[in-house]
Amino acid sequence: MPSTRAQTKKEAILQSASKFFSERGYWDTSVNDISKATGVAEGTIFYHFQSKEDLFLAVLQKFKEDFVGKFKQHLKEQKFASGMDMLEGAISFYLYQSSVMEERFLLLHRHHYYQIAPENPKCWQYLEEIYSGLISIFEQAITRGMEDGSIRQVSPNKKALLVFTLIDGLVRLDTYNLYQATSLYDEVIESCRCWLKP
Amino acid sequence: MPSTRAQTKKEAILQSASKFFSERGYWDTSVNDISKATGVAEGTIFYHFQSKEDLFLAVLQKFKEDFVGKFKQHLKEQKFASGMDMLEGAISFYLYQSSVMEERFLLLHRHHYYQIAPENPKCWQYLEEIYSGLISIFEQAITRGMEDGSIRQVSPNKKALLVFTLIDGLVRLDTYNLYQATSLYDEVIESCRCWLKP
DNA sequence: TTTTTGACTGAGCACTCACTCAGGATTTTG
DNA sequence: CAAAATCCTGAGTGAGTGCTCAGTCAAAAA
Numbered sequence: 001m002p003s004t005r006a007q008t009k010k011e012a013i014l015q016s017a018s019k020f021f022s023e024r025g026y027w028d029t030s031v032n033d034i035s036k037a038t039g040v041a042e043g044t045i046f047y048h049f050q051s052k053e054d055l056f057l058a059v060l061q062k063f064k065e066d067f068v069g070k071f072k073q074h075l076k077e078q079k080f081a082s083g084m085d086m087l088e089g090a091i092s093f094y095l096y097q098s099s100v101m102e103e104r105f106l107l108l109h110r111h112h113y114y115q116i117a118p119e120n121p122k123c124w125q126y127l128e129e130i131y132s133g134l135i136s137i138f139e140q141a142i143t144r145g146m147e148d149g150s151i152r153q154v155s156p157n158k159k160a161l162l163v164f165t166l167i168d169g170l171v172r173l174d175t176y177n178l179y180q181a182t183s184l185y186d187e188v189i190e191s192c193r194c195w196l197k198p
Numbered sequence: 199m200p201s202t203r204a205q206t207k208k209e210a211i212l213q214s215a216s217k218f219f220s221e222r223g224y225w226d227t228s229v230n231d232i233s234k235a236t237g238v239a240e241g242t243i244f245y246h247f248q249s250k251e252d253l254f255l256a257v258l259q260k261f262k263e264d265f266v267g268k269f270k271q272h273l274k275e276q277k278f279a280s281g282m283d284m285l286e287g288a289i290s291f292y293l294y295q296s297s298v299m300e301e302r303f304l305l306l307h308r309h310h311y312y313q314i315a316p317e318n319p320k321c322w323q324y325l326e327e328i329y330s331g332l333i334s335i336f337e338q339a340i341t342r343g344m345e346d347g348s349i350r351q352v353s354p355n356k357k358a359l360l361v362f363t364l365i366d367g368l369v370r371l372d373t374y375n376l377y378q379a380t381s382l383y384d385e386v387i388e389s390c391r392c393w394l395k396p
Numbered sequence: 397t398t399t400t401t402g403a404c405t406g407a408g409c410a411c412t413c414a415c416t417c418a419g420g421a422t423t424t425t426g
Numbered sequence: 427c428a429a430a431a432t433c434c435t436g437a438g439t440g441a442g443t444g445c446t447c448a449g450t451c452a453a454a455a456a
Contacts, residue, residue, distance in 0.1 A: 027225035111309040169367030
């Protein structure tokens with residue numbers, strides 16, 4: 001049975017690694033960096049994780065569980081008047097989260113994942129689960145909206161993909177500081193309404 | 199005056215480096231890889247470029263000149279009936295290019311640039327020129343459309359940003375092989391029409 | 397108490413990498 | 427021609443990397 005101390009250290013490593021990988025990326029972070037920041041010997045990291053890449057994937061998994069779970073729960077708790085309301089709530093939540101935990105979003109946009117994914121089923125699986133999880137949320141909202149009449153008859157899947165692409169793209173431009181894109185919030189909502197209004 | 203041979207070698211290095219950086223990314227490409235593939239000594243690379251990062255930036259600059267220039271020229275040559283037509287032409291061209299020279303687009307989506315940019319004015323400048331160059335193309339089309347009546351009165355700047363975000367996001371999902379997003383071409387055009395129709 | 401087990405350590409290993417430099421080759425200039 | 431300038435070379439350097447492993451330590455088991 002693992003001691004509480006061990007659990008704590010493993011979690012501390014994960015947390016620290018998440019910060020480093022998000023802010024600096026995979027290659028600009030050395031295992032030494034993480035060990036120093038966590039106050040843990042380098043060997044400890046390799047005791048808990050098979051390799052640096054394994055640690056990287058563990059961070060992604062944690063993000064998946066945290067974020068997608070949080071997202072779904074948030075939408076369950078809220079009571080929306082209509083499908084369109086739910087969609088707007090989802091968009092709002094997504095953009096809000098992206099500003100609150102910007103560095104975690106950077107993690108998702110790290111290119112390294114997409115480089116590993118083709119050869120690493122686990123990595124692929126996590127990414128797939130994150131994206132399809134998010135898109136399915138939008139899809140559900142649209143489907144519901146089509147049923148209650150707040151959204152016109154469209155292909156929920158395609159529209160959900162478009163909506164997601166749009167807001168994820170904006171978050172990206174924002175993180176890169178190319179444009180204050182999320183300030184376009186009203187414009188985005190307006191655009192989606194335009195796509196979907198009956 | 200530099201000899202023709204020198205020019206050739208420098209160009210060969212640039213070409214080879216572009217391929218490597220696009221396909222493998224910055225960290226997975228070693229200077230040795232580039233020198234071997236080009237058939238040039240490692241020292242030669244450092245004779246022509248101050249550092250690996252300098253070479254990386256030179257590749258970005260070349261992309262900028264090639265792509266944005268090509269884009270603008272393409273739109274100049276074509277005669278569009280209306281602003282809306284021009285916008286569709288621009289979208290079409292963008293998506294077409296992304297499939298034809300996919301690896302060059304991957305270059306633009308490499309995260310390393312966005313990591314360097316905050317500290318490197320040159321890098322920042324190139325990225326800024328590329329993005330604002332592209333967005334201004336869409337903006338021009340929208341403005342023209344507003345004048346000839348094919349597009350309703352909107353904020354050209356904001357709408358251009360949205361249009362660009364949408365299609366660039368789709369290209370991204372496509373390159374990552376998460377979804378065959380560019381197959382949504384019709385849907386995208388339809389969406390833009392919905393946004394902009396009078 | 398003694399033994400065993402699991403968490404943890406950090407010096408050290410093998411290796412890779414960007415970059416250098418002394419010198420050779422080639423072209424341009426006087 | 428010679429001298430100067432430019433272009434090019436590739437073995438070598440040193441810093442840094444992911445990862446190992448022999449060993450310490452504390453707590454649980456016998």
